[in-house]
Amino acid sequence: MPKQGILERLKHGPVLGDGGYLLELEKRGWVRPGPFTPEVAIVYPDALRELHIEFREAGAEVLQALTFYASRDKLATVGLEDRVDDINRSAVRVAKEVAGDQCLVAGNLSLTWMYEPNSPTAADRVRQTFDEQLKVQCDEGVDFIIGETFSWLGEALLCVERAKKTGLPVMVTICFENKDQTAEGTNAATAAKTLLDAGADIVGMNCLRPPQHILGPMEQMRKAVDGYLACQPVAYNTPNDKPDFTSLPEFPYALDPLQLTRKQMGDYALRAREIGINYIGSCCGSVAMHVREMARVLGKLPAESRIWKKGGAKPMSAYEYYDHDNVTTK
Secondary structure (H helix, E strand, C coil), X not given: CCXXXXXXXXXXXXXXXXXXXXXXXXXXXXXCCCCCCCCHHHHCHHHHHHHHHHHHHHCXXXXXXXXXXXXXXXXXXXXXXXXXXXXXXXXXXXXXXXXXXXXXXXXXXXXXXXXXXXXXXXXXXXXXXXXXXXXXXXXXXXCEEEEEEECCHHHXXXXXXXXXXXXXXXXXXXXXXXXXCCCCCCCHHHHHHHHHHCCCCEEEEECCCCHHHHXXXXXXXXXXXXXXXXXXXXXXXXXXXXXXXXXXXXXCCCCHHHECCHHHHHHXXXXXXXXXXXEECCCCCXXXXXXXXXXXXXXXXXXXXXXXXCCCCCCCCHHHHCCHHHCCCC
């Protein structure tokens, strides 16, 4: 029996996405900070496979192929422009292998750094870039397409245009930097309407900002449209005057003290559901513990089944000794 597609799943309630890949793999030594290109998919696919497994076991219902920045011009910055097909192909295959019948696999497109407003030449270059990746990803059998991290609404619209030609469901999300608007100056509500009108099946926001700085614009989107909404914030605390974590002096080498707790991400998931967000995911800085807590509070994680015999004459762990096991909140 075939898996239910993303749109069918969304009809029955929120779908839980996975977490961040590039920054976590950088922490593990498999991605180079700076370019953040995903050649790990061919250099050491086992590292990528392990992270997919962690997200799957944490309760994610979708695994994104690590094809973010796997475009020709971006890969050229690290001398890998001739490996576009290989990297995209391997990334999808690894994700599909881990997903099995349990998770959907999303192909992935990202900002290109080549878009220029009012430039037909730049727009055509972006189209070619998206098409090259989409061909490989679709040939490998992804379930739907996610286009993400678009500061320019115009580039997001090009992503919708190209991705819709695949015939697969399309999710496209924009990002706000340090102002509550796209690079063109478009607000969240208008951006959501524009993307849905262009044919996107799911729209929303991702990356750059943590929950406390992304849920406000997401509420504006929810009030403006009736379609499916997606939200994938980062798991780093940022100040009010610089909500974009990539603009902080801590990026990328000193972000560790800024990481959100699992409870904070669980609270985000509950709030997102209250707002009416349909696809509840996360992005940079979000690891398996965050996804697991989000799955738990959303009722998507089965009860613990491993044996633990407590109640003896003496506590057998500090967890019991200090009565942590009597604390109801996590």
